Amino acid sequence: MVQETQNYKVAEVQVSYKPDYNISERPKITSSQQTYCLLKQQWDMGKIAFLEEFKVILLNRSNHVLGIVEISMGGVSGTYVDPKVVFAVALKGNASGIILTHNHPSGSIRPSEADIKLTKRLVECGKLLDINVWDHIVLSENSYYSFADDGVI
Numbered sequence: 001m002v003q004e005t006q007n008y009k010v011a012e013v014q015v016s017y018k019p020d021y022n023i024s025e026r027p028k029i030t031s032s033q034q035t036y037c038l039l040k041q042q043w044d045m046g047k048i049a050f051l052e053e054f055k056v057i058l059l060n061r062s063n064h065v066l067g068i069v070e071i072s073m074g075g076v077s078g079t080y081v082d083p084k085v086v087f088a089v090a091l092k093g094n095a096s097g098i099i100l101t102h103n104h105p106s107g108s109i110r111p112s113e114a115d116i117k118l119t120k121r122l123v124e125c126g127k128l129l130d131i132n133v134w135d136h137i138v139l140s141e142n143s144y145y146s147f148a149d150d151g152v153i
Contacts, residue, residue, distance in 0.1 A: 026064040029057070029099065032146035035137055039101055039144075042068050048141050052079045054102040056086055058095035059134070066093050076105050081118055083125050090131050098126070100136040109138050109145040111152075119147055 029035055035057065047053065052074045058066040069089045072079045079102070090098050100122060102115075111119075119136045126133040135148040147153045 023064050029063045032149050036144040048103050054079050054081050057099040058093040059097040061096040097132040097134050099134050103139050107140045
């Protein structure tokens with residue numbers, strides 16, 4: 001008996017990296033204060049006290065900023081962060097390190113228990129992929145909290 005073969009269609013996957021800028025012109029992150037200043041320039045301040053957003057700063061090996069990527073936007077009391085999305089973006093951006101960031105619409109910069117658990121989980125994921133999670137910044141309109149400065153990372 002002759003077995004019939006089927007022709008399957010599969011998508012071709014290509015990976016490329018073509019930065020259209022000179023990396024030396026990008027800001028270099030050396031402190032949480034500098035990170036906060038950069039975020040304040042990039043964040044939609046009209047939403048900071050309204051909706052919780054989670055963003056990731058992508059860094060190269062010299063801690064120059066490759067970009068800032070919005071991962072999720074939620075409601076007043078939270079947003080869902082999928083680790084697969086965080087690291088898919090980091091890998092696609094050819095990042096060697098990342099800084100996690102999110103705001104608390106309440107204005108409180110104190111991290112929640114969920115924030116702490118998520119941070120620990122993402123740090124562990126980063127170790128597997130050799131992508132350093134340098135910090136997690138919780139920001140509000142007028143201040144910020146740094147996990148790295150507080151020794152949590």
